[in-house]
Amino acid sequence: MFTTRPTLQGTFGMVSSTHWLASQSAMAVLEDGGNAFDAAVAAGFVLHVVEPHLNGPGGEVPIILAPAGGEVRVLCGQGPAPAGATVEHYRSLGLDLVPGTGPLAAAVPGAFDAWMTLLRDHGTKSLADVLRFAIGYAEDGHAPVERVGQTVETVRALFETEWPSSADIYLKDGKSPQPGELLRNRPLAATWRRLVAEAEESADDRVGQIEAARKIWSEGFIAEAIVRQAGRPTMDTSGEHHTGTLTAADLAEWTAGYEEPATYDWNGWTLCKAGGWSQGPALLQQLALLPAELPAYGSADYVHLLIEGCKLAMADREAWYGDAEEVPLHALLSDEYNKERRALIGEAASHELRPGSPGGRTPALSAQALAVAAGEPGFGHPDVPVAGAGEPTVAKDGATRGDTCHVDIVDRWGNMVAATPSGGWLQSNPVVPELGFPLGTRLQMAWLDDGLPNSLTPGRRPRTTLSPSLALRDGVPVMAFGTPGGDQQDQWQTHFFLAVALRPSVRGGVDLQGAIDAPNWHNDSFPGSFYPRAMLPGSVTVEAGLDESVVGELRERGHRVTVGDAWSEGRLCAVARDPRTGVLSAAANPRGMQGYAVGR
Template sequence: MFTTRPTLQGTFGMASTTHWLASQSAMAVLEDDGNAYDAAVAAGFVLHVVEPHLNGPAGEVPIILAPADGPVQVLCGQGPAPAGASVAHYTSLGLDLVPGTGPLAAAVPGAFDAWMLLLRDHGSKSLAEVLRYAIGYAEHGHPAVERIGETVETVRELFETEWISSAEIYLPDGKSVAPGGLLRNRPLAATWRRLLAEAEAASASREAQIDAARRIWREGFIGAALADFAARPAMDTSGERHAGTLTGDDLAAFSATYEAPVTHDWNGWTVAKAGGWSQGPAFLQQLALLPDELPAYGSADYVHLLIEGCKLAMADREAWYGDADEVPLGTLLGDGYNAARRALIGERASYALRPGSPDGRTARLSKHAVAAAAGEDGFEARGLSGSGAGEPTVARGAAAQAAPGGGPADAASGRVPADVAPEIDRNGATRGDTCHIDVVDRWGNLVSATPSGGWLQSNPVVPALGFPLGTRLQMAWLEEGLPNSLTPGRRPRTTLSPSLALRDGVPAMAFGTPGGDQQDQWQVHFFLAVALRGAVRGGLDLQGAVDAPNWHNDSFPGSFFPRGMRPGSVTVESRIGDGVIDELRRRGHHVTVGDAWSEGRLCAVARDPETGVLSAAANPRGMQGYAAGR
């Protein structure tokens, strides 16, 4: 089968990320006798520099790791809501949604501590050895990908009039960086150099230096600068200037944590995901909803089945997932529950938001979710208007242009353009996105991580540090009593969702994608393509599965401001075929046809449990993601 690139194979090590410089930096660490965890940390910090519109040091990262000699673990780098971040405080400000940008949307940053724990507990390299790649690119510059300058242009007015500290880095001399132009972030390089100097002065021990760096982040010069800046009012998507709730005490109290993954067995595979504080179990629910016999891969019956199963899983996500309540995952993944839910899938597209009743419980949805499902209060339009604060698909701006009856926006071509740049108002209502990293080494260690948040367009840059705070609190509801209500000390439910799959109980594949609410749609389609379509050169056909036509739906409340939805919507790549598109429309799906290469941004690595052969693949869409290995 034709693929855009070969599936890489080798025996030494493999890395796949959303930017070639991060992949090559990870590979450089492996070549220097580092392991998969050292490589992932180095790549993570490089992504902060080369994809600043997609993630930053004050964002978050869930990580799934499978040590060659130990059990699969989840390392949670999702920080909680600060102690002052209550529903009462936000509603007292006249808000009914957490703003999509600005200090009020900032959770306690979690990514840095998670990367440090991974390095300390599972890595072998020093902090200086893994940070040197990021420091080099920040200090001396890196050739900017097209999207950085495009993103900066969408927030130009905001930067020039309100977020002046951001303009100093991203609009030097009043100009955004041109594609391929050198972009530097010398304040960030200086931050990491000072961090290293203070950590190395604290101890000669590798582990003690890493712990010292964690303290500096929480309580030293970094923590002090973050807390000070969070207290300064800044313009956000509400159209007002608000101060945040994050304090030095919140920063000092946080530590990333390890936990057991949630798993589901399917046809000899075991897929491991983060728990119900993430959307990860929605991937597992989609597998649990599949019948014993699947329609032909890629057929209209197949695509319809997956779309309708996804709607049911995401309705349960809306009703039951969160960190403020116990998530009934045992029942949600159980055979009896899913047999009853499977029976709800009919021949026609469903437009309803239909959560189940696990253990006889009655679902309670946010008033916003109810209004969005009913198409009230302008939710459909404002949720998918081409602007917003959340993570889009590549074609998301185009999706809003589809005709109400499912017809294409461009009658001449029958398609809509894929890369529609987000529009912006002066309050900063633009969208961020996410990165991904997968690494496998010659010893059999696997790691999958999805860094996000702290985008350049999320908050003003902290001048002393060179990076902004994040905005993850926008995913929590300003309504009491829901599993995902904004609650001090609780994690907002995140869309970040790395994946790890075991074959006959042995870790075999790590994979993931950016894309917000689409992450656990695109990943399901990728995983089934791997599982159903065979092997290449004796290994898994990772590149073929990455390249396969993909799709998503928006028939559930979005996780990002302004939290809209489009009941019955489906956005597909044109390569899915006219016959499939016509049949989906006949069944009542509102189909938007995107560009041929516009859905999904998968990365993946694998290890054959029998031969030890390693493999890797990366997304060709956007010409940015690459795999490296030998």
């Protein structure tokens, strides 16, 4: 079977990420004796530098980890809404939605503390060891991918007129970052150098220095600069200047924490995801909706089945997922519930939003979601097209969807980790001038309606699209995977997983690269997670390469099919380990021209 690249195989260590510099930095840590968790932290901080349009230190990261011989855990790097982020406050400002940019959309930044917690509890390297790669690329420069400059050009007027601290880095001498030229972020390098120096002054041991770094972030010079920035009136997608709600107390009181994963067993596999505060269980629901006998892989029947199952899962995501209310995952994944839901999948495409009633509960949707689903005029955003390969689609006011990174690592000892860093994008908020990075905007995913699972609630996490995955066979971790792509993440990952599970491998083991390269698709038949929360009923976007007869039959069934460019759907990464042989595998997505797997 032809693939764009081979599935890498070896026994020492494997890394896959959305940028080659992050992958190689992680591999360098493995070569230096570090484990998968050390390597993941190094890669995460490099991704902040080389994909600033896709993630940053002011953003968030959910992590799924499987220590060799230990239990699978989710490390939550999604910060909550600040104490002052109430529905009443936002409504008092005349807002119906949380803005897509600016400090009003900023949750407590979660990525830094999550990476530090992972390093402290499961790593072996020092703070300086893992940060040296990011410091080097920020200080000495790196050749940026094309999309960095393209994103900056989209928001050039905003930077020049409203966000001068961002222009100082990303419009140097009035010029946006160019491929083949060096892009430097010296304020960020200085931030990390000062952090390391202060941490090393505070403690002599590895753990002590990591703990000192966490306190510097939450209470020291970094926290002080973040709070100052949140208090600066900033132009956002509402067209007005607003200050944020983040305070010193919000930063000091929150820490990343561990949770048990949400799981579902399917044909000998166990899929592990973050809980209902993320969209992760939507992948589990899509598997639960599958019949015992599947149509032929890649057929029109197969694609139709997955599209319709996804619509039902995403409707449930809208009605039931969030951190403000208990999510009834047990009922949502039960055989009885999914038998009822499966019966809703007919021969024709559904254009409705159809949440279910798990355990007899009554679904609740926001007024905005109901209006979007009903197709009322005035909802949607012509400047934000349907997202493709996980790269940002950015409006001139910075409104963004689908901006994320991913990294997967497995080491020679069998440690495995999947992480999906995102938020804190260069187009989301002005750069904090003292620090070199912007705040995040994850609060845009919470509703300004009371009484919903995803209502904006102080101290509660906004529902996130970030959704790393880890799979077990017969109770043993065998595969870590994930992708950027906002609302598409658990669509593309479902298709990838089934391609791995259903198709034979050429080389033995799992065919990661073949599953990544297979033609992909997504639908937008549910309210989007990003401002302005649009919905396109019946829509399906497929990439050129999907069989034309399949496309034709989907249209006959009532799907509104758009054929996108070749290699336009998904940016998947994956690593695997065969517990019988110890052989490690890795693959990365050719779409986007920057993801790479490395290993030996």
